Amino acid sequence: MKLPRSSYNWISLTGAVVALFSLFMIVFLFVVSTVLGQGGSYLGLFMYIVLPAFLLLGLVFIPIGMLLKLRRDKRRGSGEEAGRMPAIDLGNARHRNAALIFFSGSILFLLLTAVGSYEAFHYTESVEFCGTVCHQVMEPEFVAYQNSPHARVACVDCHVGTGASWYVRSKMSGLYQVYAVATGNYPRPIPTPIANLRPARETCEECHWPEKFYARKHRIERHYLPDEQNTEWDIVLQMKTGPEHSAMGLSEGIHWHINPNVKIEYMATPDRGKIPWVRYTNLRSGEVTDYLYDGVALTAAGKDTLEQRTMDCVDCHNRPSHSYSSPMNFVNRALTAGKLPRDLPDLKMIAMQVLMVPFPTRDSAYRYIEQEVNAYYNAFYDDRMAEFRPRIDRSVRVLQEEFSKNIFPYMKVNWETYPNHIGHLETEGCFRCHNDRHVAANGRKISMDCNLCHHITAQGPVGEMQVANVFESLEFIHPNDPEGGWKDYICSDCHKDVYK
Ligand code: HEC
Ligand code: HEC
Ligand code: HEC
Ligand code: HEC
Ligand code: HEC
Ligand code: HEC
Known part of the structure; x- marks a missing residue:
């Protein structure tokens, strides 16, 4: 099969290889994720954003390579197309092949783009995209969200709402956020209140009808x-x-x-x-x-x-x-739920003492909680340690767990950051x-x-x-x-x- 001579150049060739490889990877990942029913935020990120970007880049390289080659040939004054723009002659086998590839390729590409952008739209609106792609940055909000009454309401229902203009606005500010995360140049904690949050009348009221009165x-x-x-x-x-x-x-x-x-x-x-x-x-x-x-x-x-x-x-x-509970609240709740043993003497008091300390990392908090709780009971109840041991171990585990749901040292987030x-x-x-x-x-x-x-x-x-x-x-x-x-x-x- 013969193609126009101008397409024989390194740039077009590289472009074609990159495009084909990206296409292959997209199809492959798509099949894998649908057949295996597995995915994850990163797979989506590659399938709908990174690989399509490479595919497009590869495709753009093909005509660029051809144009450059034409120009070079023109300057040298040699070659078949020298001195004029390429004319398409369907009688010519090379041109016919090129045109065939171009048109069928374009149709396929448009089809894939339609499907792809639909999927990309859904993907960038999904909770997994908002909550987990930049996982360290969004961890506090995402974890608190999962423990909230709105755990099944998508992030975008409150943060974006319906309508094209807010969609575009949110993606524009999203682009800046990607840049900020990539360069590590984002504020910790993320400042609150959000200056450009869509008015609650247009988000909350889509689901909560204010005229539906709540009783006492x-x-x-x-x-x-x-x-x-x-x-x-x-x-x-x-x-x-x-x-x-x-x-x-x-x-x-x-x-x-x-x-x-x-x-x-x-x-x-x-x-x-x-x-x-x-x-x-x-x-x-x-x-x-x-x-x-x-x-x-x-x-x-x-x-x-x-x-x-x-x-x-x-x-x-x-x-x-995104409600971050204070230690007073989450310890009271764990005691009420029976997760923390109410019959371990002084537990509320010692829990308050260890949890109110500011910690630089989660690991240091975990270590401190374990050490201090044990040290306290060793010092004041050494004669009953054997009896208390299982309850102490359980308390340490539960306090660490509750800590991780409400306090996020990496992002400097706790109940005081977001009152x-x-x-x-x-x-x-x-x-x-x-x-x-x-x-x-x-x-x-x-x-x-x-x-x-x-x-x-x-x-x-x-x-x-x-x-x-x-x-x-x-x-x-x-x-x-x-x-x-x-x-x-x-x-x-x-x-x-x-x-x-
Ligand atoms: C029920 C509505 C609702 C949902 C669902 C929701 N948010 Fe929020 N979010 C808010 C409100 C309200 C604020 C605080 C606005 C303020 O005080 O300015 C907020 C604030 C934030 C902030 C700024 C930091 C902060 O805590 O104040 C981030 C980041 C955030 N949300 C991310 C998310 C992510 C990620 C999801 C999905 C996993 C999500 N939100 C889901 C309503 C929601
Ligand atoms: C997509 C629909 C949806 C949107 C948007 C939404 N909510 Fe809700 N909200 C719910 C549902 C569903 C529940 C009930 C959950 C339950 O009872 O399990 C709920 C529960 C609540 C509750 C009661 C919580 C509790 O502890 O009982 C409050 C308060 C609330 N929403 C406020 C808001 C506010 C404020 C906003 C806007 C920032 C908002 N909601 C946006 C669907 C929504
Ligand atoms: C003046 C403050 C205030 C405003 C403004 C307000 N709320 Fe409330 N709302 C409350 C308080 C306080 C409660 C009771 C909370 C509680 O018991 O924890 C409540 C309760 C609720 C509940 C739970 C009702 C129930 O009986 O379970 C929902 C849902 C709710 N609000 C939604 C909304 C929505 C939607 C808006 C905006 C249209 C709104 N609220 C505006 C203060 C407010
Ligand atoms: C931005 C200021 C502001 C905030 C914040 C605020 N309120 Fe109010 N509230 C008012 C004003 C103003 C009135 C009317 C005062 C008057 O009687 O002249 C009022 C009246 C009320 C009334 C009496 C309504 C009636 O006539 O029956 C209740 C109840 C109330 N507020 C509850 C709350 C609760 C609960 C919160 C916190 C969740 C809250 N308010 C937060 C400004 C506020
Ligand atoms: C003068 C300071 C002070 C003021 C004002 C105050 N408290 Fe307290 N509160 C305390 C202290 C200290 C404790 C710890 C209790 C103890 O040592 O037994 C406490 C404990 C509590 C507890 C139990 C806390 C827990 O760990 O579960 C509740 C509930 C409470 N206060 C409610 C209130 C309410 C509501 C108000 C306002 C009307 C209020 N307090 C005003 C100092 C205060
Ligand atoms: C403007 C409205 C408003 C006024 C005035 C008010 N409260 Fe409250 N109070 C609330 C709301 C709202 C809550 C529920 C908070 C929540 O949802 O966590 C609450 C909760 C409480 C609680 C339970 C706290 C807990 O966590 O166990 C106590 C106790 C209380 N109030 C005492 C008082 C006392 C005493 C006064 C008078 C000095 C007072 N309140 C005045 C709105 C009010």
């Missing part, structure tokens, strides 16, 4: 105090997520903020931690109320350093899928606004009333719990605080370092 929810919090018996202290709350009766819609309760007639705007520091200005607009009556922190008006210069936002789901649910704005115990959360210090001109405050958002219906150590009557709420009792000293501060003032 019963919540049981189990705490274990840092004493010898790991005393269990329960708090039962009725969360006023919705109104007293569902017929009242979003007219009251926590989700009142997303009532279509309500618009709440605020200005905050870039981490959204401090909120000196809040505006509530009643969209039905047009009435506007401005709340100022301690009644102090903002200066023009002060305003420039602040970010303005309209409140949506993510201002409260900022960790719907959760729901609640008010360990971070200010709702109390960023609801602290009785945001005052309107008419004297109205954004309330911190303990019964505004929930009723405490029972509390105390098991067996001696204080219980409220129906429709009534108890005054909060703080564990180990007979004087009620907690009332002089807000919870997070103490709780951000209670166990440090």
Whole structure:
């Protein structure tokens, strides 16, 4: 079979070999992954992104080689095509072959491109692509995601949403991210909040219909105090997520903020931690109320350093899928689940001591947890070590496991890096606004009333719990605080370092 002379050159030849080899590899990997039902993020990366790029590069090299050769021949003034552009003559066997190869090749290539780009689209939208390709970088988010209520919701459903323009936007910023990862030039931790996250109205509300009102929810919090018996202290709350009766819609309760007639705007520091200005607009009556922190008006210069936002789901649910628990929370949960032995004396206390230390790597944390827990029981319970041994070993294993799900030294991520704005115990959360210090001109405050958002219906150590009557709420009792000293501060003032 004969081809035009211009195609006999090293560049075109190399291009053809690279293209053929890539094509072969793509088909081979495709067959392997479908027949064996195995794949993985890296296989996809090669099949849909790296190899097609080489295939395309190879194909581009073929005409480039031919053009260069034509030019060279022209300069030398020799060769059949010298001095003119190639004319296609189907009577010529060489030209016929070349044209045949070119057209059938193009059709095949277009077909493969259509299938390939469809697959590539799906692949780059897949959880495995987002979560595991750059695995060290995305590890914290991916691990937390797998333990979240949204473990089966694709990353792109929240981060990209539907529509071509957001798809393109996300891929453009994705290109920069690939570059940042390849050069090791990415921030650790990844900064939060995300500046260009798509508005929650267009993502969360695709699945959560705000007009479908959530009723009040019963919540049981189990705490274990840092004493010898790991005393269990329960708090039962009725969360006023919705109104007293569902017929009242979003007219009251926590989700009142997303009532279509309500618009709440605020200005905050870039981490959204401090909120000196809040505006509530009643969209039905047009009435506007401005709340100022301690009644102090903002200066023009002060305003420039602040970010303005309209409140949506993510201002409260900022960790719907990547929630990093504090040691207090994950140890309480493991004790409740029975993974940690409640009957091992002092366990809560020693767990808090070893987990609050900052660690440079996961291995050093694992070693430290093992050493310190063992050292503690050797020092204080040496006479009962034989009896305790299995429980100590289990505790060490569980603490290490829980550590790995919530704290990520490589990316410098823990519960403090990404504070959760729901609640008010360990971070200010709702109390960023609801602290009785945001005052309107008419004297109205954004309330911190303990019964505004929930009723405490029972509390105390098991067996001696204080219980409220129906429709009534108890005054909060703080564990180990007979004087009620907690009332002089807000919870997070103490709780951000209670166990440090
Ligand atoms: C239920 C919705 C949802 C899903 C699903 C989701 N995310 Fe997120 N993600 C968010 C929100 C909300 C934020 C925080 C936004 C903020 O505070 O600015 C966030 C933040 C992030 C951040 C920034 C760092 C941080 O933790 O604040 C990264 C990185 C991230 N997500 C990656 C992923 C990956 C990878 C997946 C899939 C494995 C995923 N996300 C799935 C909603 C989601
Ligand atoms: C693709 C659909 C989808 C999207 C998008 C989505 N969610 Fe969800 N979400 C769910 C499902 C399904 C559940 C229920 C999971 C369950 O009960 O097991 C859920 C549960 C929740 C819960 C209750 C969690 C709990 O602990 O009970 C909250 C809060 C929530 N979503 C908030 C959000 C927010 C905020 C966003 C936007 C950032 C969002 N969701 C986006 C599907 C979605
Ligand atoms: C950006 C500021 C801001 C944040 C953050 C905020 N709120 Fe509010 N909230 C307001 C304003 C403003 C009002 C209306 C105050 C008034 O009564 O004039 C309000 C009112 C409420 C009400 C009363 C609604 C009614 O009329 O029945 C509840 C309940 C509530 N918030 C719960 C919460 C909870 C829970 C959180 C945290 C998850 C929270 N808020 C976070 C600004 C905020
Ligand atoms: C003012 C803060 C705030 C805003 C804004 C907000 N939520 Fe909530 N939401 C809460 C709180 C607090 C709870 C109760 C949480 C709990 O018990 O842990 C809750 C509960 C939920 C639940 C679980 C309900 C249940 O009974 O299980 C879902 C789902 C949810 N929110 C979705 C959303 C969506 C979607 C949006 C935006 C359209 C939104 N929320 C806006 C504070 C808020
Ligand atoms: C603006 C709304 C709001 C106000 C005001 C408020 N809380 Fe809460 N509180 C919450 C939310 C939301 C949660 C649930 C947090 C979560 O989902 O983890 C919570 C949780 C709690 C818990 C359970 C904590 C745990 O982890 O076991 C206690 C106890 C509590 N609040 C006490 C109080 C007391 C005491 C006051 C008055 C000083 C108060 N709250 C005022 C919104 C509020
Ligand atoms: C003056 C500091 C201070 C304030 C304010 C404070 N706490 Fe505490 N809290 C502590 C200390 C210290 C502990 C450890 C308990 C112990 O030593 O027994 C604790 C423990 C707790 C526990 C049990 C913790 C666990 O490990 O499971 C809960 C629940 C709790 N506090 C809730 C609250 C709530 C809710 C508020 C706000 C209304 C609050 N605290 C305000 C100091 C404080």
